[in-house]
Amino acid sequence: MDRPFLDLGPCGPLRGALRVPGDKSVTHRGLMLLALAEGEGRLYHPLKAGDTLSTARVLRALGAEIEEEGPHFRVRGRGLRLKEPEDVLDCGNAGTLMRLVLGILAGQEGLFAVLTGDASLRRRPMARVAEPLRAMGARIDGREGGGKAPLAVRGGPLRGIRYTLPVPSAQVKSALLLAGLFAEGETEVEEPVPTRDHTERLFRHFGLPLWVAGNRVRTAKTGPFPAKDLTVPGDFSSAAFFLVAALISPGSEVVVEGVGLNPTRTGLLQVLKAMGAEVEWRVLEGEAGEPVGYVRARHSPLKGVAVDEGLIPLMVDEVPILAAAAAWAEGETFIPGLSELRVKESDRVAAIAQNLRALGVEVEEGPDWLRIRGGGVRRGEVEPFHDHRIAMAFAVAGLPVGVRVWEPEWAEISYPGFFRDLLGLCGAS
Numbered sequence: 022m023d024r025p026f027l028d029l030g031p032c033g034p035l036r037g038a039l040r041v042p043g044d045k046s047v048t049h050r051g052l053m054l055l056a057l058a059e060g061e062g063r064l065y066h067p068l069k070a071g072d073t074l075s076t077a078r079v080l081r082a083l084g085a086e087i088e089e090e091g092p093h094f095r096v097r098g099r100g101l102r103l104k105e106p107e108d109v110l111d112c113g114n115a116g117t118l119m120r121l122v123l124g125i126l127a128g129q130e131g132l133f134a135v136l137t138g139d140a141s142l143r144r145r146p147m148a149r150v151a152e153p154l155r156a157m158g159a160r161i162d163g164r165e166g167g168g169k170a171p172l173a174v175r176g177g178p179l180r181g182i183r184y185t186l187p188v189p190s191a192q193v194k195s196a197l198l199l200a201g202l203f204a205e206g207e208t209e210v211e212e213p214v215p216t217r218d219h220t221e222r223l224f225r226h227f228g229l230p231l232w233v234a235g236n237r238v239r240t241a242k243t244g245p246f247p248a249k250d251l252t253v254p255g256d257f258s259s260a261a262f263f264l265v266a267a268l269i270s271p272g273s274e275v276v277v278e279g280v281g282l283n284p285t286r287t288g289l290l291q292v293l294k295a296m297g298a299e300v301e302w303r304v305l306e307g308e309a310g311e312p313v314g315y316v317r318a319r320h321s322p323l324k325g326v327a328v329d330e331g332l333i334p335l336m337v338d339e340v341p342i343l344a345a346a347a348a349w350a351e352g353e354t355f356i357p358g359l360s361e362l363r364v365k366e367s368d369r370v371a372a373i374a375q376n377l378r379a380l381g382v383e384v385e386e387g388p389d390w391l392r393i394r395g396g397g398v399r400r401g402e403v404e405p406f407h408d409h410r411i412a413m414a415f416a417v418a419g420l421p422v423g424v425r426v427w428e429p430e431w432a433e434i435s436y437p438g439f440f441r442d443l444l445g446l447c448g449a450s
């Protein structure tokens with residue numbers, strides 16, 4: 022069978038301003054909280070892409086009414102009590118959906134549900150959420166001792182726990198906070214390193230119980246809460262592709278407007294600055310408790326850096342596009358702290374190394390690190406490995422010299438229209 026591909030570039034300079042689709046993490050969470058609220062609420066500027074459409078589908082199967090109103094969603098919630106689904110819940114490719122909804126289902130007394138997903142999601146570790154949820158009283162079983170999907174969950178009475186995250190994961194933290202809304206007493210999560218805090222910000226937006234003290238976050242059982250509209254900021258993770266595309270293409274200047282600048286997401290900006298990038302940003306407003314503003318990037322000569330391991334959780338989805346920037350930098354870039362990237366939609370450490378080599382870049386791969394020798398890339402073909410971020414990052418890496426991207430449709434998991442927007446900035450649309 023013929024595999025689809027897209028030949029891009031050489032193209033540049035990239036010039037202009039754009040807005041990227043809504044934040045994926047905030048869209049998942051916004052839909053879930055509106056599905057649990059009482060009455061009707063609107064989610065403005067949501068992401069409508071593979072992953073978040075899976076969330077809408079799963080929540081509809083659980084009884085929430087979700088209608089598309091032009092680009093927005095209108096949601097009529099269930100007031101904390103979901104409906105037992107008539108069939109298996111398909112989470113598609115979305116790790117965030119499977120882990121967070123498991124936290125919600127764990128607290129639905131008597132409700133039975135089975136969660137599955139595509140081949141990638143069925144390979145990903147779920148024990149990290151199932152185990153603490155079991156400690157709260159949930160009944161969860163699945164393949165490989167209950168640690169891999171398909172997962173079966175029978176909701177029951179939960180009790181709050183105190184839990185220290187063994188791996189930095191906003192998904193695990195969020196699953197426990199969501200379960201905590203149904204649990205007797207208090208549920209406390211301690212995170213040794215900070216991770217994205219969208220769940221906490223949305224709990225505040227909806228007036229749900231939340232206390233934050235240092236690296237500990239706590240919630241408690243809630244009563245019914247009213248729906249409230251919310252606007253989703255542009256996704257910084259999507260903006261990152263255009264910022265790096267501008268940095269590596271001579272003569273470029275790109276501004277991304279209306280983008281979320283939550284500091285738990287923007288670690289990449291610090292690393293790019295350290296590499297010598299001309300990149301500036303400003304927060305102009307707040308939406309649903311999230312800082313929103315613009316980021317401007319101009320073509321810059323970049324130099325390799327040793328990345329601070331503590332920044333990785335603040336840029337966990339931006340490592341593939343950082344690797345693209347490193348390939349164009351002068352000298353060596355060392356990126357440590359990558360063990361979590363091995364268990365994303367693909368093994369991203371291996372996928373990065375393989376694609377860099379396909380573009381003629383020298384790279385060394387350790388168990389949880391990458392060493393990239395920069396200096397530019399040569400024309401080649403890149404492989405997404407069924408992973409949206411890999412498809413987009415390596416399309417950008419090869420753009421200045423020309424690149425063939427196999428199976429470009431993977432980008433639609435988080436960014437339908439990505440290639441149109443990218444080529445639009447090159448004046449080639």
Ligand SMILES: O=C(O)C1=C[C@@H](OP(=O)(O)O)[C@@H](O)[C@H](O)C1
Pocket residue numbers: 045046047117189190191192193195217337338361
């Ligand atoms: O909570 C979230 O919305 C996400 C958290 C991160 O995953 P982990 O929690 O596994 O680090 C990130 O990689 C993912 O794209 C979205």
Ligand SMILES: C=C(OP(=O)(O)O)C(=O)O
Pocket residue numbers: 045072114115116117118338365366410435
């Ligand atoms: C890891 C990602 O998403 P998820 O875990 O929701 O599949 C991502 O979007 O890069």
